[in-house]
Amino acid sequence: MNTNPINLAVRFLLEIAMLLILACWGWHMCSEWPRYLYALLLPAMAAFLWGTFRIPNDPKPAPVAIPGIMRLLLEWLLFGFAVWILVYAQHKRLAEIMLAVLVIHYLVSYDRTWAMLRNKPYYGFVKTDHDK
Numbered sequence: 001m002n003t004n005p006i007n008l009a010v011r012f013l014l015e016i017a018m019l020l021i022l023a024c025w026g027w028h029m030c031s032e033w034p035r036y037l038y039a040l041l042l043p044a045m046a047a048f049l050w051g052t053f054r055i056p057n058d059p060k061p062a063p064v065a066i067p068g069i070m071r072l073l074l075e076w077l078l079f080g081f082a083v084w085i086l087v088y089a090q091h092k093r094l095a096e097i098m099l100a101v102l103v104i105h106y107l108v109s110y111d112r113t114w115a116m117l118r119n120k121p122y123y124g125f126v127k128t129d130h131d132k
Contacts, residue, residue, distance in 0.1 A: 007108055014102060015050070018082040019043040025085045046078050055116060068116030 026038030054062035055071050066074075079102050086095035106113055 004108075007105065010101065010105055011109070014079065014098075014105060017098065018079055019046060021082040021085050022046055025089070028089070049074060050078065055119070058112075058116075068119040072113065072116045 020043070022042040023039045026040070026042040027035050029035065029038050052063045053066045053071065053074055054064075055068045056062050056065045058071075079098075083095050083099050083102070086092070086098060
């Protein structure tokens with residue numbers, strides 16, 4: 001189910017929302033010129049972590065390979081931080097919606113989540129050498 005185009009689109013939108021929330025929080029953390037720095041650096045750091053620390057072959061080779069449970073924790077930490085920011089900024093309804101969509105997404109992506117917990121890359125419907 002993880003490779004369903006709708007699920008992939010939802011995941012992409014969740015990632016973009018997380019980056020935008022981090023940028024907005026960085027913008028409102030302070031005033032004057034540092035706000036530009038925070039608004040750029042916070043989402044850039046999150047994107048760096050997201051793209052760098054991955055399990056091997058999920059879906060491409062990982063720049064820095066980490067165990068599946070660590071990758072799952074990284075995702076949950078970044079998404080959880082975005083939800084916390086919404087609550088902190090008194091956008092409780094948006095936080096509830098984002099949290100609900102995240103929970104549904106991870107439930108629908110049970111195959112990928114299970115593969116990560118077993119520390120195996122998820123290949124979707126692609127046959128691998130292991131399937132032969």
